[in-house]
Amino acid sequence: MTTASDAPGPAPVDGGRLQDRVAVVVGAGQTAGETIGNGRATAVTFARQGAPLLLVDRDEASLGETAEMARAEGVEVATSVVDVASDDGPDRIVAAALEAFGRIEVLHNNVGVGLGDGPPHHLADDAYDRIMDVNLRAMWRTCRAAVPALRASGNGAIVNISSLAAIAAAGNLTAYKLSKAGVNALTQNLALTNAKHGVRANAIMPGFIDTPMGVDEPARSLDADRTAYAELRAGLVPLGRQGSAWDVAHAALFLASDEARFITGVVIPVDGGQSARVG
Ligand SMILES: NC(=O)c1ccc[n+]([C@@H]2O[C@H](COP(=O)([O-])OP(=O)(O)OC[C@H]3O[C@@H](n4cnc5c(N)ncnc54)[C@H](O)[C@@H]3O)[C@@H](O)[C@H]2O)c1
Numbered sequence: 001m002t003t004a005s006d007a008p009g010p011a012p013v014d015g016g017r018l019q020d021r022v023a024v025v026v027g028a029g030q031t032a033g034e035t036i037g038n039g040r041a042t043a044v045t046f047a048r049q050g051a052p053l054l055l056v057d058r059d060e061a062s063l064g065e066t067a068e069m070a071r072a073e074g075v076e077v078a079t080s081v082v083d084v085a086s087d088d089g090p091d092r093i094v095a096a097a098l099e100a101f102g103r104i105e106v107l108h109n110n111v112g113v114g115l116g117d118g119p120p121h122h123l124a125d126d127a128y129d130r131i132m133d134v135n136l137r138a139m140w141r142t143c144r145a146a147v148p149a150l151r152a153s154g155n156g157a158i159v160n161i162s163s164l165a166a167i168a169a170a171g172n173l174t175a176y177k178l179s180k181a182g183v184n185a186l187t188q189n190l191a192l193t194n195a196k197h198g199v200r201a202n203a204i205m206p207g208f209i210d211t212p213m214g215v216d217e218p219a220r221s222l223d224a225d226r227t228a229y230a231e232l233r234a235g236l237v238p239l240g241r242q243g244s245a246w247d248v249a250h251a252a253l254f255l256a257s258d259e260a261r262f263i264t265g266v267v268i269p270v271d272g273g274q275s276a277r278v279g
Pocket residue numbers: 026027028029030031032036037038039040056057058059062082083084085110111112113134161162163164205206207208209210211212213214215245
């Protein structure tokens with residue numbers, strides 16, 4: 001007799017782990033630099049696995065570059081230039097996806113900013129408001145807007161990009177840390193309230209990832225040498241190096257795919273072992 005627990009798993013899909021699953025990647029462009037960003041690597045990874053894509057960013061040129069890379073993988077790609085923190089941003093994203101593909105099965109929220117942050121006693125109101133608005137409020141509003149379509153798909157998955165800063169020491173990043181701790185909490189509530197409606201929600205906490213946003217941008221703002229700053233980060237990681245955006249993308253692919261069909265409400269560190277030090 002076959003029981004539910006020893007029944008065969010989902011049959012392997014031809015051609016890709018996200019074959020024909022419409023995915024929306026918000027923050028699919030990237031901060032300029034030599035290395036690839038998390039959102040761009042995720043868009044390309046989803047495309048390689050057969051997902052038709054709506055790619056969203058406020059930076060039209062960078063978004064166009066990602067779209068070209070994703071199209072080269074042979075999937076249909078639509079784009080939408082949207083500031084996700086604007087009043088109508090989330091609704092416009094959902095409308096664009098439904099217009100292009102008629103459904104949404106995967107929502108990947110990658111947008112995150114941190115410039116202008118500081119320790120609690122030096123953080124300015126406008127920096128706090130901007131970081132919280134973009135990183136947390138806009139993510140919540142995007143999830144809220146997309147949930148009806150995700151539920152309607154019968155097999156929805158949300159992947160939210162948090163940060164190890166949510167749980168690890170980050171004393172000079174007050175608004176960033178608060179916003180990412182909020183992303184973890186938001187993800188758990190999304191998971192609990194949508195589980196019975198066929199929608200999973202999980203988050204990823206990247207550690208030190210070698211992206212322009214993670215290395216070039218802070219090195220510039222600290223007036224530090226890029227190589228020295230990258231080495232400093234690598235030295236703090238148990239595996240002895242920074243991660244790459246592909247490491248984040250592969251975790252996102254797993255969480256978005258049916259391989260993670262029994263996983264919801266988790267927050268996964270992709271950090272080379274750093275969170276093991278936190279406990
Ligand atoms: N690189 C790291 O070390 C690291 C570590 C922890 C967490 N993260 C998280 O990873 C995510 C980003 O990684 P990335 O490498 O893709 O960064 P990135 O800056 O290269 O890409 C983010 C994209 O979001 C876009 N964006 C910013 N604000 C927007 C807005 N209001 N509306 C629409 N688009 C907007 C930017 O234009 C950019 O293209 C963030 O959530 C960040 O907090 C990164």
